[in-house]
Amino acid sequence: MNIRLLVDGDAEMYREVRLRALKNDPDSFGSTYEQEATRPLGNFIERIRHTRDQFTLGCFDDSDTLVGIVNFVRENRLKTAHKGNIYGMYIEPQLRGRGVGKALLLALIERATKECEGLEQIHLTVVSNNESAKRLYTTLGFEVYGVEPHALKFDGHYFDEDLMVLRLAISNETTLECSNSHVCGVV
Known part of the structure; x- marks a missing residue:
């Protein structure tokens, strides 16, 4: 497995995986296949374009x-710039439970803490009944701090979302470390 930053040239592959995600797990995302299938490739290029405060990582097999x-994006307002958000996480079904998601998230946390000076916490939302995803996030130190009832509505069904946060600690050297240091490999 190879994890790397996605670049403009990866947009078509990203689009294919994103659309598969929306088809395979429609209850897990705020968007729908129908909404995104008609979007031009340029929209996907913009979504994965790396800036100082946003990036997309991809995991490639052999x-x-x-x-x-x-995907990661840092908040851009003065009072919220200490926060970042994870969204659009997806692992192909045949590779789930094999450590791919964990490796991808660890790479994201490492990159975010190195590139985003002053980042103190990383947030994500997960559909409340997605136990495997919640287990993964908890293993990495994310904690539930709330639940949004009826956060998503799809085909007449409501889905609650758990709001989760990973608090990062600022060390004496002003570098950021995961507050759960044994999980994130920080001593």
Whole structure:
């Protein structure tokens, strides 16, 4: 497995995986296949374009096929710039439970803490009944701090979302470390 920053040239592969995610797990995302299938490739290029405060990581298998994606964006207002958000996480079904998601999230946390000076916490939302995803996030130190009832509505059904946060600690050297240091490999 190879995890790397996605670039403009990866947009078509990203689009294919994103659309598969929306088809395979429609209850897990705020968007729908129908909404995104008609969007031009330029929208996906913009979504994965790396800036100082946002990036997308991809996990590639040994045949260089994109099998996992995750997005990060830092808040851009003065009073919320200490926070970042994870969204659009997806691992192809045949690779779930094999550590791909964990590796992708650890790479995201490492990159975010290195690139985003002053970042203190990383947030995400997860559909409340997605036990495997919640287990993964908890293993990495994320904690539930609230539940949004009826956060999503799809095909007449409501889905609650758990709001989760990973608090990062600021060390004496002003570098950021995961507050759960044994999980994130920080001593």
